[in-house]
Amino acid sequence: MTKSELRKIFREKRNRLSIEEQRLLNENLLEQFKTIDWSNYSYVHVYLPLTKFNEPDTSNLLNWLRQYHPHLKLVISKSNFDTGELLHYELKAETKLVENNYGILEPMNGVLVDEKLLDVVLVPLLVVDCFGNRIGYGKGFYDRFLLKCRKDVKSYGVSFFEPVELISDVGEWDVRLTNLITPERLYSFNKKQP
Structure with a gap:
């Protein structure tokens, strides 16, 4: 299926989730996050969810990381809609x-963090395929951002849903994820795309 077809399907799927279903899915996501070995990381880029779009809630993860991994520096972004770039600040x-203007919580100020310092990036998405190709909201912010990170950065997509088989119209500018976290399991993407 194409990006536009999948974007429509998964927006509707996510919007149909009840509050109770979201709560359970978010609890299970947190349990999956707890299985990651965070001890070797220093900088973790997180996102704050767009609740109006029923995005997976990262607030419990942030609280858990602060409590159990206080050595981590948490980082969030501020969007520049004129350039399509993200600036990153310590949270x-x-x-x-x-x-x-889009309902995204962003830092007003703080310590700027260079992309090359990041060890892990949590990436919001609508759906991902079995090769790590993701569909977001179509603006390309995260693709441009991930290109600036180190080659060994771990990019974890965060999704309520398991991956689809294939996104048929992946572009040359699309950056594949290295991993996916769902309420059911963790995925590592290392297969070559046909």
């Missing part, structure tokens, strides 16, 4: 967050 308890 601290005192970081002031404001909602941008």
Whole structure:
């Protein structure tokens, strides 16, 4: 299926989830996150969910990481819609967050973090295929961002749903994920795409 077909299907699937279903899925996602060995990482890029789109909620993960892995520096982005780029800031308890025009909470200020420092990037998405190709909202922010990261960065897509077999219209500018986390399991993508 194409990106536009899959984007429509998975937006509808996510929007149909009840509050109770979302709560259970988010709890199971957290349990999967707990199985990752965080001890060798220093910088973890996270995202704050768009609740109006029923995105997987990362707040419990952030709280858990702060409690059990206080050595980690958590990082979030601020979008520049003119350039299509993301700027990255350390997320601290005192970081002031404001909602941008698209409803995304972003830091007002803070310590800038270079992409090359990041060990792990959590990536929001609508759906991913068995090769790690993801479908987001179509603006390309994360593709441009991941291209600036180190080659060994771990990019974890976060999804309520298991991967589909294949996205048929992947572009040359699309950056594959290295991993996916779902409520059921962790995936590692290392297969070559046909």
